[in-house]
Amino acid sequence: MNIPFFLETLNQMFPDAKAELNYANPFELLIAVVLSAQTTDKAVNKVTEPLFIKYTNAESLAKANLSDVESIIKTIGLYHNKAKNIIALSQILVEKYQGEVPDKRDQLESLPGVGRKTTNVVISNAFGIPALAVDTHVARISVRLGLAKEGDTVLQIEQKLNRKIPKEHWLKVHHQMIFFGRYHCLAKNPKCVTCPLFDACKFKDKRK
Missing domain, CATH: 1.10.1670.10 (Helix-hairpin-Helix base-excision DNA repair enzymes (C-terminal))
Structure with missing residues (x-):
C-alpha cells in the first residue's frame, strides 16, 4: 500500500x-468509550445523554447506585458489567486522581473496563497525545x-x-x-x- x-x-x-460518540470532557469520553464495547456509538449516545445529566462527574457517578445506572444503560450490550465498571473506575478517579481522568497510559489501563483501545481513544482525543x-x-x-x-x-x-x-x-x-x-x-x-x-x-x- x-x-x-x-x-x-x-x-x-x-x-x-471524527468521533461519533457525544462527550463534553475527558470524563464523559472515558465513560462513553467504556460503554461502547461491542455496541454501536449511536446506541451509546442514547444512554449517555440521560446518564451525564444525572451523573455530571466522577464524584457523582462514584456514589451511584448500581441498579440506577443499570436502568439507564440497560439498552446496550453487557450493561451489567459496564455499569459496575464505570462506577468502580469513577471511585478510583476520585480516590487517586482528584476526580480527574489521568493522561498516562498505565494509569488509564489500570482502571476497570479500560483496555489499550479505550486508552488510545482517550489519550488521543482528550489530551492530543498521538495514538x-x-x-x-x-x-x-x-x-x-x-x-x-x-x-x-x-x-x-x-x-x-x-x-x-x-x-x-x-x-x-x-x-x-x-x-x-x-x-x-x-x-x-x-x-x-x-x-x-x-x-x-x-x-x-x-x-x-
Whole structure:
C-alpha cells in the first residue's frame, strides 16, 4: 500500500471524520468509550445523554447506585458489567486522581473496563497525545488493504500501522479508517465497485 495515496484517499473520502460518540470532557469520553464495547456509538449516545445529566462527574457517578445506572444503560450490550465498571473506575478517579481522568497510559489501563483501545481513544482525543486505536473496523480494513496480516493480534496491527503511518496522522486516520470500515468497506457486502483503493486491496473476496 502506498501510504501517501492511502492518506490522500481517506482525506478525500472522509475529510471531517471524527468521533461519533457525544462527550463534553475527558470524563464523559472515558465513560462513553467504556460503554461502547461491542455496541454501536449511536446506541451509546442514547444512554449517555440521560446518564451525564444525572451523573455530571466522577464524584457523582462514584456514589451511584448500581441498579440506577443499570436502568439507564440497560439498552446496550453487557450493561451489567459496564455499569459496575464505570462506577468502580469513577471511585478510583476520585480516590487517586482528584476526580480527574489521568493522561498516562498505565494509569488509564489500570482502571476497570479500560483496555489499550479505550486508552488510545482517550489519550488521543482528550489530551492530543498521538495514538492510533484499533477497533474491529480498523483491524478489518488493515488486513484487507495489506497493512497487516490475517491472524495479526490487535496490538500487532497497531504496531504495524504506527510504523507505516506518520505520527501526526494517527488521530485523524483512526477516525477515517473507522468511517471507511463503517460506511464503505463493510464486513459484509463491501462497496468494492466504487472503491478508490480497489487495485491496492488484498481482500480475496473483493469484486468489481
